[in-house]
Amino acid sequence: MxxxxxxxRRAGVAKSTVSRVLSGRGYTSEKTRxxxxxxxxxxxxxxxVLARNLARQTSDTIGLILPAGANVSRYLASLIDEIHKSAHAAGKDVIMRHIEDLPGQALSSIxxxxxxxxEAVLYYNASSSAHYEETIAVIDEEIEKFPVPVMLLNSYLPKHPNYCVWYEHEKYAAKPVEYLIEKGHRQIAYLSCSLVQRTAQARQIGYQQALSQAGIDYDPQRFIEGxxxxxxxxxxxxxxxxxYLACKELLARDVSFTAICCVNDxxxxxxxxxxxxxxxxxxxDVALFGFDDSxxxxxxxxxxSSVILPSAELISYAVALCFAHLNKTPFPDYQQHHIDAQLVIRDSVTNR
Amino acid sequence: MxxxxxxxRRAGVAKSTVSRVLSGRGYTSEKTRxxxxxxxxxxxxxxxVLARNLARQTSDTIGLILPAGANVSRYLASLIDEIHKSAHAAGKDVIMRHIEDLPGQALSSIxxxxxxxxEAVLYYNASSSAHYEETIAVIDEEIEKFPVPVMLLNSYLPKHPNYCVWYEHEKYAAKPVEYLIEKGHRQIAYLSCSLVQRTAQARQIGYQQALSQAGIDYDPQRFIEGxxxxxxxxxxxxxxxxxYLACKELLARDVSFTAICCVNDxxxxxxxxxxxxxxxxxxxDVALFGFDDSxxxxxxxxxxSSVILPSAELISYAVALCFAHLNKTPFPDYQQHHIDAQLVIRDSVTNR
Known part of the structure; x- marks a missing residue:
């Protein structure tokens, strides 16, 4: 190269002269130039570029750490796209790093x-990570010691809410249940995927809270973990x-129900x-709700029928927050990004 | 930092001594170490790391160039994951760059x-790119001038087949048509998405070729571009x-058909x-085939019923080819990767 x-050598001038000409800094005669x-x-x-970056001690690059295999999620795919677009608009590149789910990976990858x-690092904490809580605790503790802004995606940092972006899954999951109760349903079943997923845990809590708020007892017979x-x-x-199999199990149980809410579409x-x-x-006979609105x-x-997650809002908030850290401008307000879920009512639900 | x-300064030794100790190269006394x-x-x-990379003139990094928005494709998501996994297993990082579809972007981004x-650059040529053919021509011409291996994904380079990875969409798209003909169908309609997509163009050709090989005239009335x-x-x-709308248009036309093949599921x-x-x-009344097997x-x-694209095979071939370039080992054989599509027959097709 x-x-x-x-x-x-080719131009017959000193290396420093070449640097001056190519960087546009300092005087050179027109002939030399x-x-x-x-x-x-x-x-x-x-x-x-490496040499230039070394001199400036920055790479004009934002780091993005994702769990291996995470590209398949539509939400994460949009997040990646939005971060790339905003970064490139600001003249920055994005380095993405996919990591395995191992203890201590959060700090070492950051x-x-x-x-x-x-210049900044965004760490996506996967809901299915075996080290999900550990990551939150460690980053919440260390975040002010990092020499550059570090943001946690998909988790709430109790001590540092302006360094994270999170979903309120409990609140969103309560919405279809509240809707069904309002329409006269009392026997509402719930089909979940594996509760290893933090998202599934949070949505189960939302389901139970909505029942509880309406004075309806939670019946574990009406809850299936697929x-x-x-x-x-x-x-x-x-x-x-x-x-399909979770619903067959529900049907085989000795329990009546007039509606089913599901953890996803x-x-x-x-x-x-x-x-x-x-x-x-x-x-x-049975009303039915999905979740995600495919x-x-x-x-x-x-x-x-389904529920639309506020993904676009959350992504725009994440990007705004990241650039507020980078540009040292005021943090955007979470509430002002109108981060809430919406119901989409289709033929699978009806009034009792 | x-x-x-x-x-x-802290250790009271020269910078070069620190370098020697930290790199583990050259002699230092135990006390100094x-x-x-x-x-x-x-x-x-x-x-x-920037300084270390500069000294070695390599960044242990593979570059991956993707069209903006490309993460949403399931195939591309798997490709990204596999390249990351193989790269990290080889101790390398991946820089991903998302680019807009502009003239000249291929060379400038590479x-x-x-x-x-x-150390190597993989360029994904999107089927929907307005500069798809231009990119193939330019890269096929320039590829030996690049100082590092450059590979084109999703396109065939006529002069450099070992620098590219491609789908044989014509061949795959012919398969369900051939199957239906074998089962006695003669009036087979085809629903396509926009023919701006090169993939859709190629699949249309495959449909026509399968008809032609069976001696069936192609009737443009049975082809709809949605x-x-x-x-x-x-x-x-x-x-x-x-x-849905393409099929309604087909139904509104004065043409009979006993089967429909579609460009995707x-x-x-x-x-x-x-x-x-x-x-x-x-x-x-009508047999039906999708494509992609969701x-x-x-x-x-x-x-x-549907058709499984040989994505896993193609991805493993792409990764093998990339590392053959990097390690200067023999190129893997395209045919040996068994890159062919498979039919999945379900209830939507039956013998005539």
Whole structure:
């Protein structure tokens, strides 16, 4: 690769003169400037970005740490896109790092990106991480010691709310339950995926809180935790199948219900099939709610009601917060980003 | 941030001695080594990765260039994950860059990552890019001039097949058509998304080739190009809706058909709804094929047949090819990666 030395030799000037010309800083005669530019062009010289970054001790780069495999989530995909767009608009690059779920990974991966002179680091704390609480505790404790802004995504930092972005899953999950209660339902079942997922735990709490607020006793018989793999643990199930089997288990239990809320749309799609195979009519016998509002819900008969997560709002808040840290401007206000979920009512629910 | 100079001052030794101790290269006395390590620890010194990279003129980094918004594709998400996993297993990082679809972006973004001293650059050529052919031509011409290995993903380079990874969409798209012909169908319609997508163009060709090989005339009345936006161009349609409306248009035409193949699963889901609303029975009146094999196809009544793209095979080939370039080992063989599509037959197709 051509170096600045090659250019200086070709142009017959000192290396420092080449630097002056190419950086546009300091005086050089027009003749020298032309000679250097001509030599650089002839040799197809490209400035060494690493050297430039070293001199400035910054890489104009934002670090983004994600759990391995995380790209498959539609929410995370939008987050990645938005951060890239905003970073590039501000003349910055994004280095993404995918990490395994190991103890101590949070701090070591953050310091690793700081060592690469990232100007800010965003750490996505996966709901399914075995070290989810540990990560929150460690980052909440260490956050002021980092030499650059570090932000935690998908978790609330009790001591540092302006360094994190989080969902209020309990509140969102209560919404369809509250709606059904308002429409006269009292026997509302809930189909969850594995409670290893913090999101699933939080949504279960939201379901229970909505019942409790309406004075309805929580009946564990009406709650099913679907298994993500076959009974012998060998074959992973797709989420629709998890919902199908969870709903079959609910139907096999000695418990009545007039509505089902699901932790996500896929479980609701599977539940619809199980209900229809059982000879039940949706919505007349059983009302049904998904969660996430996939466009495909419109194409089932009946079309399936759902809940829209405030992903766009949360992403815009995360990006605004990150740039407030970088530019040392006031923090945006969480509430002002109108971060709340919305119901989408389709044919799968009806008044009692 | 603590520098090597701070450590040398604290330990009372020269900077070069600190370098020797921390790199483990060259001789130092035990006493000096202990003093340096103690000072580094006390000052919480972290080696400057930029400086280290500059000295080695490499960043141990693979560059990956993707179209903005590309994360949403499930295939691309798997590709990103696999490249990250293989790179990290080899002790390398991945810098991802999302770029807009502008003329000349291919070369400028590749050179930009080369300037960052990436050891290899992977460029994903989006099927929907307005500069798709331009990118292929330019890279096929320039590829041997790049100072590091550059690979093109999602396109075939006629002069450099070992520098690219591609799908044989024509061949894959012919498969369900051939299957239907074998089962006695002669009047096979095809629902496409916008032909701006190169993938859609290629799949249309595959459909026509399969008909032609069986001696069946192609009837343009049986081919519909679904519109991605509302008629006034203002509202984007989800893909299921594109299929629903395309199928309604087909039904409105004065043409008979006993089977429909679709460019993707979403169009097939929309088509199923349109056919059922029209009072037609799937599969008895019309057989139906999607493409991509989403798990959700099992949950429709009838379940929808589809085609599995050889994504896993292609990704493993891409990663193997990239590391063959990096390690200067022999190129893997495309054919040996068994890169072919597979049919998944469900209730939506039946013998005539």
């Amino acid at each position: 051509t170096t600045i030395l090659d250019v200086s 032309d000679a250097v530019l001509k030599a650089a062009q002839e040799l197809n010289y490209r400035p060494n 310091y690793d990106l700081i060592d690469h002179r990232c 298994l993500p793999v076959s009974e012998d643990g060998s074959v992973p199930r797709d989420m629709c199948e998890v919902g 896929h479980l609701a799609i599977g539940a619809l099939k199980a209900l229809q195979e059982h000879g039940l009519n949706v919505p007349n 466009p495909v819900l419109n194409y089932f008969t009946p079309s399936i | 603590t520098t090597i100079l701070d450590v040398s 202990d003093a340096v390590l103690k000072a580094a620890q006390e000052l919480n010194y972290r080696p400057n 050179y930009d990552l080369i300037d960052h001293r990436c 519109l991605p936006v509302s008629e006034d161009g203002s509202v984007p349609r989800d893909m299921c809706e594109v299929g 979403h169009l097939a889901i929309g088509a199923l709804k349109a056919l059922q609303e029209h009072g037609l029975n799937v599969p008895n 798990p959700v196809l099992n949950y429709f009544t009838p379940s929808i």
